[in-house]
Amino acid sequence: MNHCFTAIVPYRATPAIRARSAAQRATIVAAAIAVLTDHGYAGCSVAAVAARAGVATGTVYKHFISKAALVAEVFEQVVSREVGAVAAAAAVPGPLADRVVAVLETFARRALKVPKLAYALLAEPVDPHIEAQRLAFRRTFQGLIAGPIADGVAAGVLPPQNPHLTAAALVGAAGELLVGPLSVDDPPVDTVPALIEFTLRALGGHDAAHA
């Protein structure tokens, strides 16, 4: 009788083990978000993330093939969260121009609360692969505000314009406008009002919104 048989029975993770592994993975991602929030991408070393998660550095690589893979998942989660928050703001009833403003205001206010994180997501130099995620992120945001703009144009409360182009311009404007304030320790208080004014003027709906 050969007991190799038992030896070669492949390792099968029990549900408990699998759950533990998933929990550890989630802990690591959460730790990475925390580090990113506190110290930005520059301070987001694998060692720092591991320490924050209470695991060894090598453990991170049991769950992610590389730092880039970890960061990619972090970006995805954070972006999903932000998109959700912003989409909720877009769903409130009210004048169409105000919905667009609500989206951008929500986006900006949330960004200014976690400046390091927002800067990492918006502008901080990162690896090309993550850079590609940014492009997708922006496109998603554009989609969220192109709808209300198109409705506003159709309803005649906004002047004729290509909704997708205006949406792209507004997303770019919001991002770039935030980059400066996000880089300093004390973001100036007039950033959000400035963005709102800019948006209302750019939509051409300042008067229309009051109609």
Next chain:
Amino acid sequence: MNHCFTAIVPYRATPAIRARSAAQRATIVAAAIAVLTDHGYAGCSVAAVAARAGVATGTVYKHFISKAALVAEVFEQVVSREVGAVAAAAAVPGPLADRVVAVLETFARRALKVPKLAYALLAEPVDPHIEAQRLAFRRTFQGLIAGPIADGVAAGVLPPQNPHLTAAALVGAAGELLVGPLSVDDPPVDTVPALIEFTLRALGGHDAAHA
């Protein structure tokens, strides 16, 4: 007497050699710009640049320590050229709002003429070091249009606004608005008019400009 002295006289490049080397370096940079213009950053391999310059790949590394160093110089040259062109557009006399429009229109028209190159400079995922150059590039552009905006506000032809924030928003808007059109083969013809309309509305100077 020891004739080692003559032997250890170090090699000193003659002016002719130095000029030749500088010319070759310039040739390589020009070739890199050409490749970037034709095929974007994705097609900008060292081998492709060397072939275009008519030199061997190894020769590139005699002038640049790495591909990143080459690309950094390429970016710097191209950006200088664009900044110069745009600064000239900003210098023409006329209503202040129109100067801002002229800057953005010049920027956009030039970009649309060399879409691959412009996309590489504006949005294509590149290495972090080059990414940092982009941030500086944008800040330079902001400076170019913040002046006329401030003048316009001071003169009362533009509504009250923080010129630097509006400038940042407009730069971001122009960049983001161009990303889409630059990615497709045939950029839509309405991109530049849309940018101009957007800019005039955002400045709040549509009426003021006609005054």
Next chain:
DNA sequence: GTCTATAGTTCGATAGAC
């Protein structure tokens, strides 16, 4: 998970300049 393809980098040989 392995394999292939591609791209950045390096290095020894050669040819030509001083």
Next chain:
DNA sequence: GTCTATCGAACTATAGAC
């Protein structure tokens, strides 16, 4: 004659496909 610039093939690492 010595020394160096140039070449281009080889190496290595990484990314994407099966």
